[in-house]
Amino acid sequence: MIGIDDVARAVGVSPATVSRALSGRGPVSEATRQQVLEAARELGYVVSSNASGLASGRTRAVGVIVPFLNRWFYAQVLEAAQNALLAAGYDLTLYNLGGGVDTRRSVFEQFLFRQRVDGLIAISLEVTTEEVRRLHEIGKPIVCVGGPIPGLRTLSIDDIEISRIATDHLTALGHRRIAHIAGGGGGYDFHLPLNRRVGYELALRNAGIEPDPGLVEPADFTIAGGHAVAARFLADPERRPTAIFAASDEMAIGAILAAREIGLRVPEDLSVVGIDDHELAPFFGLTTVAQYPGNQGARAVELLLSELGRDAAPSEDGEGNEPLGFDLVIRSTTAAPPA
Amino acid sequence: MIGIDDVARAVGVSPATVSRALSGRGPVSEATRQQVLEAARELGYVVSSNASGLASGRTRAVGVIVPFLNRWFYAQVLEAAQNALLAAGYDLTLYNLGGGVDTRRSVFEQFLFRQRVDGLIAISLEVTTEEVRRLHEIGKPIVCVGGPIPGLRTLSIDDIEISRIATDHLTALGHRRIAHIAGGGGGYDFHLPLNRRVGYELALRNAGIEPDPGLVEPADFTIAGGHAVAARFLADPERRPTAIFAASDEMAIGAILAAREIGLRVPEDLSVVGIDDHELAPFFGLTTVAQYPGNQGARAVELLLSELGRDAAPSEDGEGNEPLGFDLVIRSTTAAPPA
DNA sequence: AGCGGAGTTGCAAGCGCTTCCAGTTCGGAC
DNA sequence: GTCCGAACTGGAAGCGCTTGCAACTCCGCT
Numbered sequence: 001m002i003g004i005d006d007v008a009r010a011v012g013v014s015p016a017t018v019s020r021a022l023s024g025r026g027p028v029s030e031a032t033r034q035q036v037l038e039a040a041r042e043l044g045y046v047v048s049s050n051a052s053g054l055a056s057g058r059t060r061a062v063g064v065i066v067p068f069l070n071r072w073f074y075a076q077v078l079e080a081a082q083n084a085l086l087a088a089g090y091d092l093t094l095y096n097l098g099g100g101v102d103t104r105r106s107v108f109e110q111f112l113f114r115q116r117v118d119g120l121i122a123i124s125l126e127v128t129t130e131e132v133r134r135l136h137e138i139g140k141p142i143v144c145v146g147g148p149i150p151g152l153r154t155l156s157i158d159d160i161e162i163s164r165i166a167t168d169h170l171t172a173l174g175h176r177r178i179a180h181i182a183g184g185g186g187g188y189d190f191h192l193p194l195n196r197r198v199g200y201e202l203a204l205r206n207a208g209i210e211p212d213p214g215l216v217e218p219a220d221f222t223i224a225g226g227h228a229v230a231a232r233f234l235a236d237p238e239r240r241p242t243a244i245f246a247a248s249d250e251m252a253i254g255a256i257l258a259a260r261e262i263g264l265r266v267p268e269d270l271s272v273v274g275i276d277d278h279e280l281a282p283f284f285g286l287t288t289v290a291q292y293p294g295n296q297g298a299r300a301v302e303l304l305l306s307e308l309g310r311d312a313a314p315s316e317d318g319e320g321n322e323p324l325g326f327d328l329v330i331r332s333t334t335a336a337p338p339a
Numbered sequence: 340m341i342g343i344d345d346v347a348r349a350v351g352v353s354p355a356t357v358s359r360a361l362s363g364r365g366p367v368s369e370a371t372r373q374q375v376l377e378a379a380r381e382l383g384y385v386v387s388s389n390a391s392g393l394a395s396g397r398t399r400a401v402g403v404i405v406p407f408l409n410r411w412f413y414a415q416v417l418e419a420a421q422n423a424l425l426a427a428g429y430d431l432t433l434y435n436l437g438g439g440v441d442t443r444r445s446v447f448e449q450f451l452f453r454q455r456v457d458g459l460i461a462i463s464l465e466v467t468t469e470e471v472r473r474l475h476e477i478g479k480p481i482v483c484v485g486g487p488i489p490g491l492r493t494l495s496i497d498d499i500e501i502s503r504i505a506t507d508h509l510t511a512l513g514h515r516r517i518a519h520i521a522g523g524g525g526g527y528d529f530h531l532p533l534n535r536r537v538g539y540e541l542a543l544r545n546a547g548i549e550p551d552p553g554l555v556e557p558a559d560f561t562i563a564g565g566h567a568v569a570a571r572f573l574a575d576p577e578r579r580p581t582a583i584f585a586a587s588d589e590m591a592i593g594a595i596l597a598a599r600e601i602g603l604r605v606p607e608d609l610s611v612v613g614i615d616d617h618e619l620a621p622f623f624g625l626t627t628v629a630q631y632p633g634n635q636g637a638r639a640v641e642l643l644l645s646e647l648g649r650d651a652a653p654s655e656d657g658e659g660n661e662p663l664g665f666d667l668v669i670r671s672t673t674a675a676p677p678a
Numbered sequence: 679a680g681c682g683g684a685g686t687t688g689c690a691a692g693c694g695c696t697t698c699c700a701g702t703t704c705g706g707a708c
Numbered sequence: 709g710t711c712c713g714a715a716c717t718g719g720a721a722g723c724g725c726t727t728g729c730a731a732c733t734c735c736g737c738t
Binding site: 001044046047048049050051053054059061069070072075076078079082083086087089091092093094095096098099100102103106107110111113114115116222223224227260279280282283 | 340383385386387388389390392393398400408409411414415417418421422425426428430431432433434435437438439441442445446449450452453454455561562563566599618619621622
């Protein structure tokens with residue numbers, strides 16, 4: 001393995017200078033820098049991250065913690081984060097908590113303490129107070145996306161507002177009986193489904209409609225889950241809603257399929273709105289509120305790196321939570337209710 | 340930060356003994372080992388991966404290279420690999436090549452050479468010969484899943500056979516006009532779609548049917564792509580196939596939706612078969628060939644770790660490729676052709 | 679009693695970098 | 709011409725572990 005000494009010898013300077021030239025820390029004359037860069041490229045020299053990390057305390061790696069992998073939203077955020085990190089020269093170490101209690105515990109007890117990463121990004125995590133304590137103990141900067149974790153800097157969407165807008169769109173079209181497929185269950189941060197429901201009820205009240213608890217039912221954020229709930233909503237022609245607002249696009253798609261199965265036309269007989277702007281949304285012509293997970297991932301990296309950049313201690317201003325953008329995207333699954 | 344010396348002091352032994360006790364390398368009396376373990380737990384000591392890696396050359400991390408994240412198959416493999424790695428005490432460093440040419444190049448030129456990982460798992464990668472050369476240069480064990488990379492140990496499905504079985508199922512039901520939505524395009528290993536087409540044609544010939552090139556068209560492995568191709572196949576009632584075999588479940592689902600849209604019933608008017616056993620397959624009642632990506636990921640980790648375990652040089656017996664299991668799963672999208 | 683060997687343990691030398699500190703050079707100010 | 713500071717460079721001390729080697733302790737044997 002070719003080391004820093006080889007490069008130093010090739011250029012005729014000390015390893016210290018090579019280190020400075022390559023890392024950009026400390027003064028090096030432009031001429032020397034160029035020679036070093038050249039020699040390094042020529043020899044194919046790449047610094048050993050272990051040695052560098054041990055000596056400097058910086059590893060140039062960021063840990064990303066996700067509760068799931070195989071969900072569109074998480075994968076989008078993760079992909080964007082990966083790209084941003086690679087572009088900045090950072091490795092991404094993945095911690096997927098979806099592997100059961102034991103793996104989850106060992107991540108929080110062991111893995112995160114190995115000094116392998118300079119900082120962490122946590123995506124929509126629902127964590128126990130004990131886990132929050134561990135996260136703080138690590139003493140490294142953390143940025144959360146989505147699930148607000150007490151005392152940590154969080155990037156989050158305004159879930160109440162996003163839902164209000166979606167529901168407003170339906171009331172504005174004239175709908176009065178609007179059902180809501182809420183989120184719920186398993187591993188998700190529980191604030192999200194709750195806030196989305198609050199926004200929905202807010203919009204109804206604004207339109208002078210009293211929310212009917214019989215028109216709200218939770219599902220698990222999947223197509224199959226949305227389908228099952230929608231089928232129940234639509235079963236009785238007497239009590240059938242004229243619109244469904246689902247807390248995610250996948251559930252909305254399930255609802256569309258359920259409607260089609262019993263011969264209802266979308267949007268003529270039933271309007272459907274989702275949240276996400278999932279990759280399948282255009283395919284189904286789904287009206288939805290886009291929340292740009294890619295931007296969220298990229299922004300999280302940006303924030304984290306800036307914190308690392310100023311060699312800061314983990315920011316104590318954890319309350320400086322940053323709202324994210326979203327937009328209503330009107331396609332062809334919403335229309336005025338049947339006469 | 341609490342270090343190995345603290346533990347040593349607490350127990351009253353040398354750091355060397357603590358290291359041996361914690362890593363399991365070298366002899367330590369049972370009594371001492373217990374004390375060390377106890378003290379480490381108590382103090383919350385976790386070895387610094389940088390220091391350990393630098394001193395030993397082992398990092399207890401594995402790199403996983405994927406071409407995409409937001410595809411069901413990749414996410415499944417990745418998730419399983421992550422679980423297996425965590426269980427074995429390994430970190431997983433992710434390299435997603437989907438970020439464009441530049442990131443791809445820097446991964447192959449820089450990131451993989453940082454000595455950050457002990458080994459690599461490459462999932463269904465299509466690589467250039469230059470990239471293969473770089474992979475070899477790294478000098479670490481590599482296990483590939485799916486895309487056979489020349490000279491590297493590969494775990495792969497028998498794509499010809501898997502397709503043959505799917506198509507056989509259709510011919511056995513009596514179908515004669517069977518269309519194939521092939522894979523193709525962008526970033527995927529190109530052997531896969533090719534082999535699947537070969538298996539399809541093989542099965543047809545076995546049933547005495549001459550393949551009709553007009554009944555084969557590629558799509559991009561997505562629902563939308565499958566939908567578009569299927570819509571074309573089904574447009575002309577005269578030349579309409581009675582069955583469609585898609586090279587992936589997502590494309591098969593697209594085909595089902597396309598059929599429904601023009602009023603065809605599945606399976607009465609059209610049979611559809613896919614490959615994968617995607618999470619949505621049960622929801623659509625899709626008959627498919629399951630290929631268990633989770634097992635593939637777990638098996639890849641197992642192989643890689645066993646290679647690392649015996650401190651082996653990267654195995655030169657790269658041709659010892661291992662076939663993987665798959666099963667025809669018959670659900671409700673296939674039946675005899677209309678009379 | 680003396681000895682050889684197995685089982686444990688400690689010593690100390692690194693692993694390959696980074697960075698503090700001190701030295702050197704050079705240009706300008708006086 | 710001298711002096712000072714800024715800009716650059718090299719020496720060397722670690723960073724926190726692992727591990728080869730030597731030392732030491734018990735045994736059971738002869």
